[in-house]
Amino acid sequence: MNGFMRHIRACNTAILPGQRHVFRVAGEIVGYIDPRIATALSDMGLANGNEFTLDDPSRLESIGAELASMGLYRPHDELFDVWGKEGEPPLGRIDRGALPLFGFIGVGVHLNGLVRKEDGQHLWIGRRARDKRLDPGKLDHLVAGGVPAGLTPEQAIIKEAEEEASLSPDVIRDNARQVGVIQYALDRPEGLRRDRLICYDLQLPDSFQPIPADGEVEEFLLLPIAEVFQLVKNTDEFKFNVNLVLIDLFLRESLIDPHSSEGRALRQALLGSENAQAVP
Template sequence: MPDLTLAPFLAHIAHCHNTSLPGDRVPFHCEGALIGWIAPRFAASLQALPDSPLHRGEEGFEISAGSQLERLGRIMAEAGLYRSHNELFDVFTPDGTVLGQIDRGALPPLGLAARGVHLNGLVTKADGVHVWMGHRSLTKRLDPGKLDHLVAGGVCAGLTPREALAKEAEEEASIPLSVIQAAREASILHYTMERPEGLRRDALHCYDLDLPADFQPEPSDGEVSFFELVPLEEAFIRVRDSQQVKFNVNLVLIDLFIRKDLFSATQAATLRAALNEAP
């Protein structure tokens, strides 16, 4: 009989694992490597792009050189297929080779893989472990007002995940490099998710950072309205009983709850299997 107490947590995980590949998507190749999957709802618009380096062939969509990806992204934005982030991300082959760069907003319509970083900012007090949570600005285009991590963001072109973590920490929470260097690599979580903007194929590089009780993060780039220090058990309840938390932040917090022994061994094994479900 299934453990009903896990149902809310499994629902959050299933929400981020809401699709399988390829489904009805068309493969997207660059320099002979499979780099993306394009849904039918984008295919016709992509084929109609003027002066585009993207072509539809027998094997699906293709672009001859990674150096043409950035131009493709500009053409897509000009055609209204997405709103530019003015932020380039690396485009990878399945083995991790960087082929080129493209605007972050073009990743979902093309079904390209992306990387992100998430930091669990932890404070241990006499009454137990607490975790810092950010309240996302109401002007954010994605999940405004939702609860987020102390630090979270995408890995921009040319950066390693740890370099991206340091960049986001300074920009989002005014955390200096001398502090963020102590962050520990905790896990890498993957999910494949169909959303209104397209296909999200994300790898989340998760870190833990122990912080002193008097630490106070300060929002600095407008992406976070304010930060709140929450007992870990309260964060557990918010994930379990509400939809307050940003969709992928739920995954990182569930991973943290497992590592902090908030589930039984049997429950943890069930959740870990769901988190590690092959995309």
């Protein structure tokens, strides 16, 4: 089990709040301020004792743009929603690159592209392009990506599937199944990653051949799931958070006994560390 648990632990390294200050937007705790932007936010008048507060969420986008202009992060030029309480509408939006500096929740979608052959289950794997900003050249899912502002996870997975693997919207709408949610709180060089991953399974015909359409994937590989199992267990070939989605798949496919003490421990760990669950 340690071969799998190490990936989960590696994605739950953040201590919250740690050295960060709480950030309230419209009265709600929604993030944790990275010390690298604390002085800039103080100069904008957002410091409030030991916290930072913003009463007007509509300012988030311009605040993010100003921080980027100061060279405090590299913008993605893509807006993401800023979430407060789960189940309620987003409070505002900000450039995707700013999310880790504010400790905002980032929502992503991951799709397991499965093919059942005579010798068992197989999985489509993508290799990330070498010029990707994050984890270039690492193995990845058939389809994965963030959920841009204004889109639901369902809309985002349809968009990503068409862009990354030339899968038609109808195939995703009719056949992709949401199978779980994974969350974690991770310290990375870009800041605090508080991610919520919406996971999908898609059973594909043996005749399917993915075609990369947006240049983000270098190649696609169709591997026996047993081989993927060994890669996750024994190597770091996959992008850091893809390992977690695959461990969840292994539990559902019973490659790891979900009813064993080890399986239950992995399942609980995938829900997020105590620190991750303590935040909104």
